[in-house]
Amino acid sequence: MLLLHGSFASSRWWEPFLNILPNEILAVAPDLRGCGQSDKSETGYAIEEQAEDVWALVQALEWDEFDLVGHSSGGAIAMEFALQHMERLHSLILVDSAPAEGVFTPVDAYVLLERMKTDPELLREGLKVLMPTWHDDEGDPERRRFLDQLVADAQQMAPAAFTAIADALGRWNRFHEVRHLTLPTLLIWGDQDEIVDRDATTRTLIAIPGAANLEILRQVGHSPMIEAPVALAERMIDFITDEFEEYEAIREMAEEEE
Template identity: 30%
Template sequence: MSDSRHEVQFLTIHGHRRAFVKTGTGPALLLLHGLGCDHTTWLPVIDTLARRYTVIAPDLLGHGQSAKPRADYSVGGYANGMRDLLTVLGIDKATVVGHSFGGGVAMQFAYQFPERTERLMLVASGGLGPEVSPLIRAITTPGYHHVMGALTLPGVRHVGVAGLKALAASGLRSTRDLAEVADIYDTFKDPHARHAIRHVVRAVVDWRGQIVTMADRAYLTQAMPMAVVWGREDHVIPVRHASNAAALAPEARVEVLPNAGHFPHKDHPERFAKIVHDFIRTTRPATYSRGKWRSLLKAGQTTVPAAMGRLSVVRDSSA
């Protein structure tokens, strides 16, 4: 459920209802949630960020209170949807922050619409390496919908959600993200949500892992400030992907938060909000130049960094 202080608004774009929260004043900050989540994942940081920024936190299509139609659930389709939402809201440019799957959407948005992207921040993001949790890969299997239908029957679901939350409350580092997993599992009781999530995952993951990557286009981040934030104890997408980001985009600012899992913005909201503000305060917003973009595309990426997985290039950030 949404915090009562944050009114959920609705717009119909291309015939589909889009839910979002818009609050605060100042430069625009677009917050994109991860797979199976919605805008409420940002509640721990929205108020702090809204003191300085106009915060837009949508429910992506197929998630939360947004429509769940039979539609385009590719990262490109989502990027188009975010462009259209910002356009209707009268916002020309934004700093884009994407968590997990939302990080992949944020990267695609910056690639498709560099003239509308001031900065890019990736939080435990997809698109930086093939590895991903087996639970996510399982969604691509043929029997997923039927199995999940059985697992979300009222009695079974209640026991499952309670068990996951009990494990999360145990204090074990390996179970720290299970409360969020329980909330996602609970949303799967809606068959429309299950169908939407399956389409989303199949667009970016197969049985071997992630199939969408920024590796071949990372050199374009030379034209845009970029930051990467990860939790040291992320068991959904490995923290070594933060090193991949640092190797692919050497000018990116990379921080790893100790004692944090796949949701660092929830584990350490005050620290996370400070990282966002420091990133914006100390960087100039990107100014789109067609000539510079053309030069970067012509030059291309001459080499793909071989040293993936090193964490020596990434510094721990105290919580």
């Protein structure tokens, strides 16, 4: 399983999810370009270019078939990867994903993104919006420490990445092309998501022929891997297991016919 994080994030965002994932599932969560421990380049943030980064990683891992999971802007990268390399995927899972038609960011939002580069408190408040049902309660030092780490990670992003990813999502639109995605696909969405609304998620669901269902997580915001990792893991594992069992049944039938 390959886990792609979203904007202002890093592989650390998947830690709560990875901590409860069964041992038999091999999961890799990379730091995408400009984030975490990856190179802080000034260019290369187009969705297509980031999908190529993922392809390079898959080749290095020598993975032939795997489940690809994309969160937020990582969902756009996952869809782009699937369009280019669908034969490598067992399934596609989109978690509170950017919609298939991309995202328009207004000018005033770009101003805030620029301010976040040098204003850690504004950055902290911005990250809280991404996880509205999870808070760094003063009575929970572990939560506060974890949020501090997420803020520190975001502060270390490549300066260009603060606005380049938003710009990339504004220039990316695969709404018509995703009709070619016939692989098993699951969309998961938190009903308290303040970033991606239900209508945008439904449009993506309808646009992808392979989309099996839309799983709605109640009282969860934009970041289920942090806000509700157990519920997210349950939905994903059930989906992957069902798809694997169906695949095995079809393969056995084909072998019997031979």
